[in-house]
Amino acid sequence: MMKQDLYAIYSIWLREMLRFFRLKSRLFGSIASPFFFLAFLGIGFGNGASLPGIPQGLAYVSFLTPGIIGMTLLFSATFAGLSVLWDREFGFLKEIMVAPVSRIAIVLGRTAGGLTTGILQAVIILISGIFLGMAMPSIQGFLMSLLFMILIAATFIGLGLAFASKMEDMSGFSLIMNFLIFPLFFLSGALFPLDRFPGVVKDLAYLNPLTYGVDGLRYSLIGTSAFSPVLDLAVLVVYCSAMLFLGAYLFENTEVK
């Protein structure tokens, strides 16, 4: 990797930061919906009404917080990947693509930007969860959860990037939201244990990378999980590499008309 590519990664990352913090409404908007999910579902289901499948004595808000962190990462990372579409629409993609830097550097810069903003939002949700009654995680647990956050975010940045590279305009955006992102969210065990799904739906959930992400977050933050954390980690690493590779490959071959 050349010096110029490192400059480019930094430049693209810096632009994402400037945009993210400059647009206050987006900043609050992006954090508001996961926060409401967390607060209203967490308070609404309360401590007593534990759902079957949730370990005895565990407050629902503790179970829910890792799930909502997963949701936050899913949405913000997919958006970060899809933001190529905005750049295409507003023309800035041409400025990026005509620069003499490797396409991989462009992908890495975007990924770095998406990771930063995604994890920032996730940590805000984590803190909100603690305020709402979740037990404070240990330092090791927190650090482990950061690892899972990175893997989840990178996976969905790759996915968003792959879609954005293949789409010519924004018309497919709501399709992706309604038929991909929301199902991924609901089929991840973020809100309730997977045991409650019938067989076929459960199988779908097992194919969902977010399932393993949320499970890994639960293990890290509240010490309970459906699968072994090693399995969670392994599956996520595979998905993450595959998605980033796919996103980078499709982006590399995108034409700017």
Next chain:
Amino acid sequence: MTEITGAVEVGNVTKTALDRNDAAISIHGLTKKFGNITAVNQISLDIKKGELFGLLGANGAGKSTIIKMLTTMLTPTEGEAWVWGHEVVKERNLVRSSIGVVFQDPAVDGMLTGRENLDFHGRMYGMDGELRKRRIQEVLELVDLVEKADEKLEDYSGGMQRRLEIARGLMHYPHVLFLDEPTLGLDAQTRRHIWQYIRNMNEEKGVTIILTTHYMEEADSLCDRVAIIDNGKIVALDTPENLKDEIGSDTISLDVQSGAEALMQSLRPISWIRSIIANNGTIELMVDHAQSRIPEVMQHANRCCAKITSVGLHEPTLEDVFLKYTGRKIRETGSHANSMIARMHMRRG
């Protein structure tokens, strides 16, 4: 016309690497198809170093597609092209570092300030902090935007945005600068301003410039050479002067109320009048340097007591050249297929 066939032949004959290095841009049989539509059709062309070259054509003629292939934004369907000695498909990054581009549609980040947009650009071209700072100041001064530098781009007017983009295109000292419709949609004053910048960059900094335009005056007043593009092909290629000369001489048209016959008799022997056409009380004289010939014509009219009610003067323009080669005026849109491409381009930006 010898110029045109000459240039096309150069493209078809096998070229040596030396030729390529000598030209700023060398294009050989370049073609781009979008599905069934051929946007650019077998174009061959050489552009010299230091030249200010214009691609003139209607919307959808294929100008932007040529620019996008030369700037590595689109992959050619067939053919080859070298920019500053680098092949546009195999040596994309070398091409990219040799060029600056100002695209037809805005390519700025509206949420960033002018300075931040330039800063982003400088980093992408590997410029370190000190150099960036200096260059940003230089190019901002060049386009009179120093005071606006810390405002967001979305608060700029169209003309200011355009100027910032031109500044940005120059920031990294490109060898070749591509300007795709640099003055599209700008008011007359801003347009003249930008013409002045373009001229200065070319003459003082020696930057090779390729611009596309559908404004005749722009091509005429700025460009050393002009290629007229129609339906994805080069239909004429020469200096604006030579192109206009081909159309022929100037025309003096006289509306004559009486004594037309006598006047014709009197004018016929004059050697500098190339031809005379009389038509319904109008006499048209084909001459060179028409402006300086009018007094003499009037003297002849006085002498033979012909009564002239009005005198018209028409010098050939690139518009006439365009009409001659394409069979229509430039404001009329191209064929159906090409106007579809034009719309596609507009929508996508």
